[in-house]
Structures are given as structure tokens and as C-alpha cells.
Amino acid sequence: MTTWSAERIPLAVAPHPGEALDSWLERYAHRLRTHTVDFADFLGLSHASLRRMVRRLDDEEASLLRARTGVETERLREMTLERFDGSLVRIAATNRRLTAPAHWRVYGTTSRFCPACLADDGGRWQLHWRLGWTFACTRHRLLLLERCPACGKHPPVASGGNHRMLPRPEACRALTDRSGLGTRCGYPLTEAPAMRLVVDGEVLTAQEQVNAAIIAEHRSPAVLERAGELSHLGRRALRAIRTRPQQVPAVALDISDACGRIPHSPRQDGSSWEVHDAANVAIGTVLATIATDLEHPHCAEVFAWMCLSSEQESFGLREHPTRYLRNWTSAGPRVVRRILAASDPQLTLKARLRYGTATAEPAVPHLTEADITVRASKTPGMLWPSWTLRLLPPERPHQARIAGLRRACASLLLIPDGPAGHRTAARIMGNAQFRSSLEALLAFVDVDHLCTALVHYARLLDAHDVPIDYQRRRALFSDPAGELLLDESAHWLLCKELGNRQFQQVHLQRLRWQLRRLLLGAEPQSGNHAPAWTHRFTYRTHSGILAFLHQQARRNLDAHDLGDEPVTWEPPAHWLDALDLPQPHLDLPDERVRALLTAESAEHDVARQLGLTVHQLRLLMESRGLSAATRPHNKGTYPRPPRQGALVPERLRDLYERQGLQQLQIAELAGCSSAVVKTALKQAGIQRRPRRGAGELQRSVDPDWLRTEYHELGRTVADIARELGACDSNVAQLLDVFDVPRHPPGHSAPPPWQPSPFTDLGEVLSAPMQHISTRRGGSDWLRTALMVPGHRTRRSAALTLGIPRTSLNHRLKMLETAAGFEIFNHRKRPVVATERGQALLDEARNLFDLLDRQQPRGAR
Template sequence: MMTWRGGSLPISLMPLPGEALQSWIGAYARRLHATNSAFLDAIGLAGARMTQMAVRLTAAEADALHRATGVPQQALRAMTLEPYDGLAVTIHPDRRRLMRPPAWRFSAARTRYCPACLAENTGRGPVFWRLPWAFACLTHRALLLDFCPNCHRAPHPWTARRLGPRVAGVCTRDSLAGPQDRPGRRPCGADLSQAPALKLPEAGLVLPAQQRILSLLAGDAYARPTALAELKQLYALAWRVLRGLHTLADQAPDVVRAALIECGGVLPHLTDKDVGHDAHNAALGTTLAHVALHPGHRDHDALFDWILEADQSLQQTPRANIGKRAGRWSWSGPALVERTLARLDSQATLHARLRYASASPRPRWPTLQADTIIQRAAFIPSMLWPGWTMRLLPRLKDRAKLRVGAFRRGCSSFLLLPGGPPELNFERVGPLLDNGQIHTDRDSVERRLYCDTDLTPLASTLAQLAYALDANGAPIDYARRRATFTYASVSLDHSGYKRLCAQHGWRSGQGHRAALLQWYLLMLLTGEIHPPPSGANTRFAFNCTEFRFRAPPALRAFLRQQAEDNLARHSIDEPLTWEPPNSWVTGATWPGITPTSLAPGAVRDLLSTVTSVHEAGNALGGSAEHIRLYCDLADISTTTPSNAIGNLSNQLTPETVEVRQGILAPEELRDLYENQRLELTHIAQLASCNPDTVRALLAHDEVPLRPRPDRLSPRPDITRAWLHREYVEKRRTMAELARERRVSHYHLTTLARGWDLPIRSTERRYNAIGHLDLPCTPSPAMQAVTASPTALDRLRTIVQIPGHTSLAAAARAIYDGRDSALRQRITKVEKAAGFCIIDRSTRPLAPTPRGHDFLREAAEVLRLADQTRPKCQ
């Protein structure tokens, strides 16, 4: 090297974009016909070690290089591994050497290379080749190499040595060949630019993975935490992929074979403690990790599931629980832990699914303390809110041992499990809500109501509600209400209640009625159904259940006002009732009924026509408890009176009525009696009062009363033949015929019963066939089947059954999956018809010979119904 006395070097050689410091210094030294050591000595860095400088420059080293070459110090530091410290590599803070990186086990100073790049750039290369995440050249679409093809060692292609070789891009490692007395005195000298490299397909899997790595490493300081998190996730997946190829390769999805072929078709070389440092292993592992991490590939989920099984195959225990398996991914961050929990959800118990929220859209590792769970308990009633119970309560056929109350208590207790510590299990969280029947509550959820139902909607909904309560709170402190309101502390305005009874013609009742009202008042205040008070009779619980369905709206409104007065008396400024909004839960398909899907007006109309809560439940496709819960939620009830709230008074007179409103208003009452020709008993049911009260009010309004049916003289225009033709054959309604002949509905009904004519039940929603102009008289079987307010619904259901593989398959296709409800409807239709319509023994299902004729007739009736539908509307 020429003599130089300081200042800038007379020959300038600028670094290439992204070039490594070793590559640039080696090229500079060759340009000056010097070695790396001589170059450093000449610029004042005598004794400096190139391997340390390539890791991180000291201030003195950076200053000397800058003064000698004119390259800015910032650019010089960018040529070292320092910008990647903590991201792709880990540098010892004091000794300037590489430690184990944040991801991958590779920690040595090895430099990979691309032969084509060395040929194009006169042996120079980028600092990226020194990173463990470098495995492919995007420019030449080739897999990087780790070793010299001649000496099979890391080649050190950028070192300018005194012994040569003088050309760039060759292996400078000492040759292992030579005289026996002086081996290694000459360099290997293999031309690395001619080394064979594996070509990668442009539309393959490896190159996109390498491009993603480059974008992560090239991000700014603000993007570094996100980039590091993804690199950790990639490594956590990659090493499991490499291990899995030696344990479960025969179970791997197609994408694994495709990536393996791209990488040369050779299985990765592994040791007992390591997954290998070479570019082949890095490429194969990172490529499949990239597919498993980022959606888009058809095997995205299948690959992740295979990785989970491969990871499990490496464990000592045959089948660890969901927590232990997901915990093995905790090093990589919460994202993979959550995804692992989600994929393992179907294998977990309900307790675990709730604790880890694995069935919800966002599973979480439980990190909450006991204090947080206790605070959450204050936001939860002892029994799950009515609206959410309606959603989660399966549409099961009413049975005596459903234990819906225990189900609601169990769900509330389950709300305290998500995110909590392991010591707060179901048995220990129940007492926080004053729920003491732990085994009964849990048994009602898992073994009774959900014994044949998928638990996923329940687990997902409860987990989401729990975390939403933690984030948003609730406007009601249920813990305070549980401690404040009891049978002894709840007060009722008895004088106001007696005035209400006088207004509506009710008897005020005695002690039993007062206890019933207090029970309902307590339910409004605390959100739970309490056991009967001491001394209550054996019918008290039944009357409480009936009260929820039959309590008149005026009485419900009175009790709500009483409940609000109790809150004010205790200085509690809270809404009387509250429920979490629908928006708190997403991605769940509930097995029950969503309250918002029901129109209160339509339900009110339905309840005015049914005689029992079970009939109402069947009409809405739910259970009796769904109806009671909706009555609690919407403050509506049936208009049919019941002894559950006491006998109705017959002493109400117009003079004792303080307010006449609704049904009993003069104009409304006159319309119902004169125009709609309803009977006194029917009007009394609608008004929840006694027929004698209605008779007295009509007399007060000077409305002439119709004579009783048994006092009417026979009329020649009302005969059995006429009624049979119009009512039975033509399917006209009894109300229409009564208006036509100007008699009461009751009169015609009484005559029909006396003449042994079948009476069809009625409902507000017309669904029969009386309006149809049928070409011929229906067959006896058709007449029997359509003698129902749901005649068209029956026919539409039965004609869709043939062609399905089973009744269960038919239920999934046409009946919202309600298998038992569909079977019940088919049985009722066949019972009415008097013969079997569907042959269950054939596959697919087919009609019997008589059933074939019936279905053909049903199809014709439905065709006519569809043609006349606009007229009906």
C-alpha cells in the first residue's frame, strides 16, 4: 500500500446500497492493493478487529473511517449489524459479539451468499446476508448458500489477505489440502460465483416469505415492536414445522410438500437440541410459518392445526390440557396463544373454554386477579338477564326437569370464570352471587339443557359478556341490591294496590296475594327469582310462575313503579332494570330466541288468543320459559285471567270505576260488542275482568244486550247443512258467518257443537284455507289436517319432507335444525289425517301410497293459496 499521512484517502470507493462493512472494506483494500489489516492500520485503526467492527463500530472507529473515506458515520453504522440489534440479532452490550438472537438459534458470524450477486458486484454483498433470516435472493430468485462448494466451510468471501487470492468473490479460508508438514498455508480459492444454487419459482412460496422478512427488517423505529412480535411468531412456528417434518410428515397438508419441493426436496437436518442454522432450514421453516401465520392460502388453517399436532407429538404427556398446550406458545406473544386457544377450543371442557375465552372471537390468556372478578360480580345478577337467557336457552320441548332457574344461576356463575385465576373455579365463584346450589346449577347447564346442544354459542357469549362488563361496567350494582332488598325490606303500597283493584274490578286478595306481589317486586329489584317466603303454601311457586305470564299490564306497571319507589327510598340512583346490549356479543348463533326478533305487538296479539303458556311457546317455536322471559322483559302478558292472581271481582259497577280505558272505554266496548259481536265472556277475558262487569257497563252505556243463544228461536237460514257447507267444506271462519247471519259467534259455535261439527281453533294471524276457492271439496283427511289456524304452515312443512335423507336432515334444511319440533308437527299432521304420510324406512324419505295422494292435494291447495295471497294481504 502507498505511503499515506492522514486525511482522506486519495482513492475513493463508495459503498453499494445495503452493503456490508466487511464487503466494502475488503473491496477498498483490494482497490488499494492492500489487505484488510493494512487498510485499517493506514487509517489509524491499528489493532482493530474486523469481526468486531462488522458487529458495531465504536465512536473512534466510525470517526476514523469517516475522515479517511468521506462516508458519513450514519451510513457506516448502517453497514454493520447494529441496526438489527434486538430485532434480527442480539449484540453483547460490552464485548461486541453476537449472542442468541431474539429468534432463530443461529448466532455465529456466518455470511451466506448468492453466487449470481457475487458475479455481478465483483464479490461484494449486502449486510443482510449476515442475518439468520436471510435465505433467498429476490433478485436472482435463488436459495442462498452457506458453505464453499470446495472446502465445505463458511467461505469468508470479503477478506483481503496477504496470501491472496487477489480476486474478489472467492473463498479465502485456508485450504485443508497441501504438504503434510505445512497444511493450510494457501487459501482455498474456490470461485464462489460459480457455486451451484437452487433456483426458486417466482410464483412459489419461498420468495414471498423472504420479501415479508425484508419488509419487517426495513421498518422504522415505530414499527419495530410489531416487526419483532411477528418475527417471534414466525420462529415459534418455524421450528415446530422443522421438528414436525420428522415426526408427522405423513399427516402434513399439501402445502408442506410443496414447500419441501421448492427447497430441494430434502428434509431438514436436525440435532437433538437444535433445528439447524443453514439457509435450507431457515427457508423451509420460515416459508411454512409465513403460510400458517398469514391468511390467504387454502391450507392456512390446516397447516396451523398440523403444527399444533406436531408440537404435541414432541411432549412427554400424551394429551395435555388446553392451557398447557397454549402456554407453550407464550414466548411468541399473545397472538399465537390466542389462535392456539381458538383451534383447541373444541377439545376443551366448558370450564376451560370460558376461562380462556377460547370459543369467542378473541381468546385470551387469563391474567385477571381475584379483585377484578369480585368487582365483575357486582355487575351481574344472581340469575342471567331474561333477554340473554332467551338467547341461550335451547328451544327444547318443555319437560318437568329442565330447571331453567338453575340454568340461569349457572350461567351467571359461569360469567365469573373468563380471565380469572385458576383458584376461582366454578365452585368458588358461585357464592360471590349468592348461588349456593353449585352442582345443581352446573348440572342444569351441561347435562340437562345442553346435553344434546353445541356449547360453543354459550361459551362464546358468556366470555364476551364477561370481558365487556370489565371494560364498560354496568349501571346497576347488583351486589348492593342483593344485600339491600329482601322479603322483609321490600315495601308495597297496599292502599295504592287496593285503588288499582277498584279501578279494574279485581279482588285485592289476602296474605297469599300480598306475598306474591312482594315476590314479583323482589324479582324486579334484584333480577332473580327468589324462593317462596316462609309460610307460603305449596302452590306459591306455581302461582309465581303463572303470575309472570298472566299478570295484567296495569298491575305490572304498578309494581314497576313500586320497585322504583323502593330504589328511591334507599337513595339508589340506578335504572330499575338493565341488560347488556346486543353489540357486546358478535359471531354467535344462539340456540334460543333473540328478543329483538319478536315484535311486541305481534306477541301481544298472540297472547290474546292462546289459553296457556305452552301453546304460546309452541306458536313462537320456543318453550314456555321463553314466553315467560319475554313477558318479564317486555312487560306484556296474556289477557286470559287466572286464579294465580286471585279471583276476579263481580262487584264492579260504573259508579265504582274511577277510570275506564282500553277495552272498557265506552267506544271500544260498544265496537267489540255490537260491530265485532264478541261475547261477554270474550270481552271480559280481553279486559281481565268479570263478564258481569262488562254486562253492567254495557247497560250503563245503554247498549242493548243480545239474547242468550239458548233463547233464540230456530232460524230457517241457519241449518246444519248450511253450516257444514260454509264452515267445514268452504273453510270460512265462524266470525264471518256470524256477521253474515247477524248472530253471535257463541251462538254458531254452540250450534256446531250440538250438530257434531269440528270446531277449528283460532288465532290472530290467519293461516287457514277458508278464503280459497277450491275446485272441489277437500278429502276428509285434508279437512281434518286443515282444521287448524296453522293449516297452510302444516301443508308447507309436510310437502317439503320427501327427498331428504332423514328427518334430522330435513330439520336442518327447512326447520332451523329443530328436529324434535319437526317430528312433532309431522306426527300431528298424520294423526289428523288418520294414516301415515311419510315412510320413514326409505332413504331418501318418500310418501306412502296414501301419502302420495295427500301431498298432491296439498300441493294444489298451496298453489291456490300462493295465487290468492295478495288478496288476503
């Protein structure tokens, strides 16, 4: 037996599943034989509005209804539109007014209705009839009604006004006069004629999809995107029916006829085709569903009809897919991509690249100038040879302007997804002759293939890291008058060793040209054609010359603090695994190509045997680092270049004879190898000092000194040999001669650990500081590191401190290894400490100040 509270009404009326709040209150009042207004006064809701309550209940209203009717608060709130707020409806926070929702719009509290549902449920009104997305009853297969067929008004769900007549539940409660007498229409809504829909037809199918995919999951971001598609395309369809009734597709005519609409005749009530009644929403939703169902047979036809505009009927290519592309953003990214793809045949080359309309993933440009600058830093001035090979059609026999083609591709790579035009892109890449290069590109490459491949290339560069900063290299090495480090003496010796005569001034100029090309990843001069001699160099060059060029390029990079970058780089092949692009000539094995590149082979013959053009062969060899074998040369004596610096005969004689420097020391001063110094001594006619005689080393070394240095101080044989200027084996023999005990196995140097000098300071050391201070030499490393911040580079710091740069780098490396983290950010100018490094340096500075104050003045 149910316990009834004192506040609860003795008679209970349970809400119907899915019923709206005002419909339930109307039925409750009718059960009590009273009017809804009187029932609200009886409940204590005399100042409340049922229209606002059916949208959202406040806490006081929900508490009062629960106490008076016994219905739980959760059930009461389920009978309101509150759970759809922000997705399918919009309710103002202050006055609970309904504002325009994002999609199909229902502004007031009027409700559509199904007469068969009202008859079966005793006049109960469903809450979902108020949603703009509900246009059909799947239960009775009827199109929902908007108005009463007798009075033509939206029938109220609950009876209002100041009359005291008790209306029938199924009757229309709309007022029919303005006299204030409260005359009601009274038409039985259960008998209203409704449009019957075809079983399993397009309209019912669309309503079932909307119920399952939008209304049931209305909070999901994917559902909101889908709702935007259907709503936007549906409105476009209704607008097209109104403005161009003669161009309506047959499938749209059939759907309009099924919903009781005739596009070619005006509406009898004079309303627009864009009025959001049930019939219009049904037509628009069904047509939008067809346009977004790629498997529907009329999908392409309906979508093209929706997108048709006078702008697209004009002739000539355009720079933008549509002037009103922003108006399509509410339709979602899938629809925007289809709009872009559909406009591909009507766009210029630049627009096709910018929007990526030739690819499967077109997109509205979203990158900034800064993003394009980053992409430019990843791209050389000429497209990489492996990527260029994918663009060249294999059947074209002549592709002479291959340099211009590669330059144009590199410039066009900056256009996809960004704001840069072709002129800006060419200026950033340093390709001045872009127009002629573009003509060279379009003369040999299929435009559709080009637009597809370049967009993919650009997006790959945005998604991956490239180990070379090409923008910085262009700033450093593009100027032909700029200085390059090139060891001419080493080149002369190499040529002498190889037995060729390519050491004249013209050869040095060409060598600098190739060196600059190696550093830039592109030819240093602009234009569509490379110099003729470069083709011979690319095809056949001795491996020693190639290694020498690579070594000189590394010297130049190290001189500009680019030692962490490789000399050359080619995108890995696996980047293109997911792309559906042709792979011409990339499956040729290296062994087959190398077997054909003999000393007697001709370039044209090798290309013909591989089924390539000559230019394709050169690109293939460049991408794989291959070169044809060279013919042997007869060695001889050739003119040598003049010596410079420390190798000038007079300067060399002074260093070697008067100052007594060793050959290795002179080589360090001259920046060359000891072999070059040996050759320079011979060429200058300087008599080399004789080697040590037999027993001379043994007579010049004191046995007690050797025993002290080796056995007691723990020095190694190599360390002592460097001091004596002798070989390690000779010093090892002296140990046996003087009966000095050898170090035990595994001994290499004195142990690197020592007591920390900061132990007696009374300070708590951090873990990195405790580890560093107990390493031998750790204090010196810290003092050196304290003087580095503020210098522009480590090299300038070494010059200021008066120590070799290699020694400074060694100390910093040992310090960072002992600390276990990076102390300086060496990529910034000037050199600054990292966050953890700065904390360590501050601790070291404090400890050294305390240590210096404790030491006697004379010991500092």
C-alpha cells in the first residue's frame, strides 16, 4: 500500500512514455475535471508558465511538482527540452526563451503532431515532436502535421486563457476570435488528414536514420558534424527548388511529391519553400541524405545540383573554388572536401595546389607564413632527385630542362595549404627565373599527376623532420662571391696521386661550383640548364675526388657550427609507402646499375640498356650516390701550386730548423696533414733531421724518472711516449730494460675519482654536483663552464679564454656527461644555459665563492 504525503494529490496520473510536460499537466487537469490554469494555481504554480516549464524546470518548480504529484525529479526533467539544449535546441539561460538552434530551426513552443498517435495515446503529445529534426511518424508511417486543418493555426498542447470551459483532450485548443470570450476551435485533431508515406521509402528511412544517428546521440561531436551536413545541404536543396524549379532532378521531384509539394506551382498559402515545416524539413533532409550517401545512385547528381551556381557556369579558370566557400563551413569538413574536389577542373594550377583538390584529401588552406617558412627550411632549391623521378613520365625521350623543372617543383612545394603565391614561393627559395622554369615543368610533366604528387610531398615535409636547414645554407653559401674553405694543396696532392691534371684554375673553379652545389643541395646558379661540364662530372668522377669534396663540405659546415647536419640528405623511401604514386625506375637494383657503369661505358648506352633517358639516369645516380668507374691515368710530375702560410719555404725553414718544431706541430699551424709538411720540406730543399740513433733514447732517459712517472704517478706508456716524442713500443722496451714493473691488466690511467673540494663548506650538494666534484678535473670543468655564457659561440669563447676550441669542447662534453643532462643550449646565439644547466651553474658559482673565501690569500 502506497504512503501518500500530506502535500500529494490523492489522485495520480502517470506520464506516458516520451510525453511532454505540458501535455501531462493538461491530462492531469482533465482527469481532475478542471482547467490547466486552475490546476497550476492549485499546485502552487500560479506565476509559472507551462511554456517555460516544458523547456526547462527550475529547482523550485521541480521540487513542487515532485511533492504534489509523486513523480521523481529525473522523470520530470526528461519531459522537458533541457537535455537537448545546446545541440538540437537553444534555451536562453535567463528567461528560458527558445532561440535559433544551429540546424533545423523551431523558434516557439508549438509542436508538430501525428493524429494517429493522439488517437492511440488518448491525446498525449510526444516531446520529440517539438524538435526540428522530427518530421515523420515511423510508427504510423505518416508525415507530421503542423497546423489544424480547420483553423489553420498551430494547435496548443495545453489550454490557456481566462475561460473556464473544459476542452476535450483530442480537440484543437486554438482561439478562433479576439473578442476575449475564449472561443476554441474544437476540431478533433485525431481525425486530421495526414500524408501517408511509402513503407521503406526515402522519407521514412531518413527519419529512422535521424532518430538513430542524431536525436539519440545528439551530444557526440561526430553527430553534430553529421547534423551540420544534413541541415546545410537540406537548406541548399530547398533554396534550389525555390529559385530554379525547372532544374530540379527527378529524384527530388519524387520526394517532393511524396511529401505533398509541387516545385513548379506556388504554395497555396503563399509561404516560402524555406519555411521549416515538416514537409520542407522532410524534403531537405532526404535530399541531403542522398547527397552524402556515396553509394546512392543519385548521389553525384543531387550534390552537383545543390552546388550549382551562376559562378560555376562561367568560362575560364578561377583562383578559388568558390567565392562563398566560407558559407559551406557549417556543412562540415566532408562536404567542404567534396566541394573542393568537384571544383578541381575549374581551377588554376596554383589554386589546385593550394587547396589540394587533385588529392583524396582536399582542404581549405590553414597554414600561416611562419609554417611555410619552416617548410622552406626543409626544402632545397631544387627538388630531390628521387622525388623528381616520380614526376617524370618514362615515355618522354627529351627532358633537357631538368634543372628548371626541379627548381619549379621546389618553389611550388610552398603553395599547398598556405597563403604563399608562386612569386613569394620563388623568392623564398631563391629561384629567380620561375616563369621559364614553370614552362619547362609543364612541358614535360602531366599536370594532374603534378598537382597530386606535390601536395603529397608538401604534407610529408610538414609531418616529418629534415636533418638539414636548407634556408640557413642558402643564406651562408648561395653568394657566388662568398668564401668557401677548399684545401688546394690537398687537392693537388690527390690529383698527383691519381695521375690526372685537373688541378688548374679552371678545375678549381669547377670544384668550388660542385662544393657549393653539395652544400646547397641545388645548383648555385639559376636557370633551366646546368653547365655542360657538370654532366660529365655527374656521370664519371673518381671516388677519391668525391670523397675529397665531401670532406671539404664537412669542413665548411663545421666552420659555421653545422657539424650536426649531414652533408647531403635524401628523403627515405618509406615516406612514400602510403602514397598511390607511380615508381618509375626505383626498383632497379644498385648491383645492376653499378655493373653497367664501367670505365668504357658511355652515358647514352647505359641509359638505353636500363630503359631510361639520360636525365633520368643522372637523377638515379645522384639519388643513390653512384658514379661510373674512371679510366686509369699515368702518374707524373706536374706543376704545383704556390705554398701559403706556414708552408712558405722561408717560414717553413724558420719553424723547422731554427725553432726546432716537429712536423706534426707545423702541420697543426698550417692546417694540413704531416704528409703535406713532409712534401713541402722536400720541395723547399730543407734537410730533414735524422732519426734517433740506436740506443739514443735509452741514453737520454733517466731510469729513476721513468720509474716515478710510470709506476708511482700511474702514467700510461702512450702518455710518456708523447712527451718523449717516441713510439709506444720504444717506451715499452725501456720499461723492460730498466726493470720497471708493468701495470696490472686493465690499467689505463689513474682513477678519475677524488675527494670533493666542497665537502668542508657545510653546503648540501645536489646529486649532479656531488658526482661532478668527485671526478678528477671536475672543478676545472665547472670553472670553464662559468665563463662560457654570454659568448656568441663556443669558438669565440675559446678565443677569449685562450684555450683551443677542441679543449673547450672536451671540457664541456665531459661536464655534461658527468651531469647527465645538457647544460648549454648550443643551438642559440649567444650561448645560453638550459634551465637545469643554469641551476647547476648558480650552485657552482656559490660554492666557488665560499671555497675562495676559506682559502688563504696566497693560495688563491
